[in-house]
Structure formats: C-alpha cells, structure tokens
Amino acid sequence: MDCRTGCGACCIAPAIVMPYHGMPAGKPAGVRCVHLQVDYACAIFDTPLRPAVCADFLAEPAICGNNAQEAMQILTQLEASSAPAPGLRESCSND
Numbered sequence: 001m002d003c004r005t006g007c008g009a010c011c012i013a014p015a016i017v018m019p020y021h022g023m024p025a026g027k028p029a030g031v032r033c034v035h036l037q038v039d040y041a042c043a044i045f046d047t048p049l050r051p052a053v054c055a056d057f058l059a060e061p062a063i064c065g066n067n068a069q070e071a072m073q074i075l076t077q078l079e080a081s082s083a084p085a086p087g088l089r090e091s092c093s094n095d
C-alpha cells in the first residue's frame, strides 16, 4: 500500500533506539520525532540524515490499518509487545 498522507503514526508510536540527527538519544516510543512536521510529512525524507530504519519501514495494511488512529493503536501495541523487559534492557546495555 502507499503511505497515507497526513498519518505520521510510525514517526510517533515506535521507539528508534539508535541516535540520529536531531535526536541524539534516539526516539522513545510514543514521542513525536523532531522531524515530523505539522502536516505529518518528514522534514528530512529525501536526505541522508533520515535514519535507515525509517527508510526500511514500508506501509502495509496490517500495520497501518485503515486510518491514522488505527495505525497508532497497532504500532503502540506492537511496540509494547516487543519491548524488552527492564532487566533485559539493563543487561544489553552492559554488553
């Protein structure tokens, strides 16, 4: 499917764990990316500053739902179910 204009759910709901331009600590889940504009377009879409993880994320009905609200709900649930337990997160950071 084509990405839905004016959605932006995948720029808010998921965490981006790696540091990237404008967000040196990465992006926590549920936090709006600093590059998401008021019209929900990405300000760095066509630049090398856009994280690879964003470019790799492709719109698909199972993730994006039928509207932005559904996409937010689905992505928030996926994020919660895939987040490592606090203990695991600590042990990973000590690697």
Ligand code: SF4
Residues within 6 Å of the ligand: 002, 003, 004, 007, 008, 009, 010, 011, 057, 058, 059, 060, 063, 064, 068, 071
């Ligand atoms: S959640 Fe899907 S439709 Fe919405 S902005 Fe992301 S890729 Fe596009």
Ligand code: SF4
Residues within 6 Å of the ligand: 010, 011, 012, 033, 034, 035, 036, 037, 041, 042, 043, 044, 045, 050, 051, 054
């Ligand atoms: S860099 Fe662009 S595509 Fe990636 S999360 Fe931010 S606004 Fe979305």
